Amino acid sequence: MTTGAPDQQGTSWPPVAADHPALDLLNTIAQIDGNPVDSWICDEDVVRWLIRAGWYQAGAIAPAQMRGLLRVARALREIVRTLVSARKNGGKVDPEPLNDFLAKAPSHSELVCEEAGLRLARRRAIKTPEQLLAPVAESAAELLAGDDFTLIRKCEDGTCTMWFYDRTKSHRRRWCSMALCGNRHKVAAFRQRRQG
Ligand SMILES: [Zn+2]
Numbered sequence: 001m002t003t004g005a006p007d008q009q010g011t012s013w014p015p016v017a018a019d020h021p022a023l024d025l026l027n028t029i030a031q032i033d034g035n036p037v038d039s040w041i042c043d044e045d046v047v048r049w050l051i052r053a054g055w056y057q058a059g060a061i062a063p064a065q066m067r068g069l070l071r072v073a074r075a076l077r078e079i080v081r082t083l084v085s086a087r088k089n090g091g092k093v094d095p096e097p098l099n100d101f102l103a104k105a106p107s108h109s110e111l112v113c114e115e116a117g118l119r120l121a122r123r124r125a126i127k128t129p130e131q132l133l134a135p136v137a138e139s140a141a142e143l144l145a146g147d148d149f150t151l152i153r154k155c156e157d158g159t160c161t162m163w164f165y166d167r168t169k170s171h172r173r174r175w176c177s178m179a180l181c182g183n184r185h186k187v188a189a190f191r192q193r194r195q196g
Contacts (some may be wrong), residue, residue, distance in 0.1 A: 014039040016053050017177040020165035022140035023152070024053055026081050027162045027176070034159060043069040055135050065132060072129035076101060080140040084163065086147055098141060105134030157181040 026037050028049060040046050041064040048170045050056050055102070079097045086093045089157050107124035151166040155176035160166075162176030175182035 014049070015162075015177055015180065016163045018162070019118065019167050020139075020143060020152075021053055021055075021136060022080055022143045023084070023163040023165055025077055025136055025140065026084065028077065030163070031159055031161050035162070038074075040070055040073060046070055046073040050132070050136075056132075061126075061132065065126060067129075069129040069132060073133055074138075076133055076137055080137075083140070083144055083189075084152070087144055088152060088154075093144070095141075095144075098144075100138065100140060100196065101130060101137050102134070104128070104130040105137065107134065155181050 004114060014024075014028045014030060016024050018027055029035070029036050030039070040049065046069045047056075047061050047066055050061070051058050079101060083093060083095070085091075105124065105128075107122050110121050110123040112119045112121045124131060124134060151171060153164060153166060153173075154160070155162045156174045157163065157176075160176055160181050162180070164173060164176055166173040175185070
């Protein structure tokens, strides 16, 4: 596998367009020119993704908390990928690896006083990579426990490995994103019609 997307400048890569954070997690590996490209090559890449995906605010993660994050994040990504694929294909789903992960990141409810009244918050320690990634793991667990998986699909492009949650009204979403696969197919279909 090659690492680092070719157009990785700026903050637009990897795309956060799956409409579900657990699927965005899977899409941090994308096929580019037929090769899987991992947009995470160091701990800082994972931190940047966590911030861009909205899990943490910029500056909220200290360097000491990042140590080993890449290895743990990649492991979580493959645990979730295996489970999502198994659930989608109707195969045997083994939740143990994800449960092991969740067990390393306990949290508790906390009642918080605010001007507008009381709010229920979740208090968690964020000292280890597992604890940093716990909200992502919990979101994946919620997705997997959902009763309808028909709206969770892979991009229709045969070479693309991206997943998405189809939240369109018509439920006819076909592509990971228009910018990536959608436009390419629109152009190809247009050419075919002209030639035909
Ligand atoms: Zn695609």
